[in-house]
Amino acid sequence: MNTSGAMTGKKLYLLVLAVSLSGYVWIASNVLFHNNLHLGCFFMKMTGIPCPACGSTKAIVCMLKGDWCGAFVTNPFGYFIAALMIILPVWLIADMIFRRDSLFRFYGTFERTVRKRGVYIPLIAAVAVNWIWNIIKYY
């Protein structure tokens, strides 16, 4: 029976590749052309309220300029995204070279861990606090 909706290794690796590449293109466009792609937060455009991740591009640009405190003030999510943008492509390439599936196995473990109540409640609280802070900063 067809169960192609399940996350497979190939799907995950393609997704990580696509998201990482678009992330780098997005950051490069912001640094080089000062965001002329006219993309951005769909939620912000629809509601006029910033989403929890709004400002993370600016935070990464701050980090590239060496302004680590400015990055935190803009959006602390920027740290996580920057870390993921460095770690994930390297992990993906290492898995491809050594023909392993460690990233895929880690993804499975991560999903199971996040579903535990003791993990997801603090995470949701952190995202909510950051969101409120983001809205306060905007207005």
Added chain:
Amino acid sequence: MDTQKVDMFVMTNTKFFDGFQLHSIKQQLLNLPDEKADRLFFTQFKDPTMSLIISLIGGSLGIDRFFIGDTGLGIGKLLTCGGLGIWTVIDLFLIMSATKEKNLIKLQETLLY
């Protein structure tokens, strides 16, 4: 499982699965031992229409992906403002079939254990 019960299950749960999956589901259920059948009737499936509504409202926050159990993808969407809006729009088209696939996986798990 007898034919009447199988037909009842398929009729009440049609919206949770893709049309092309129903025939093989029916075949599987006909070969299912009766003690597993009762558990099957208590299994809750995710409604694809509900996931589409959630995708329309909270798609850019990844809530649709959290709803169907794709926690990793949900976090990915949340961290990237819904993939700069592109992933949000793509998911509006994908979320219903993704929900149906998740339901099928849940059904298979119920049948296995």
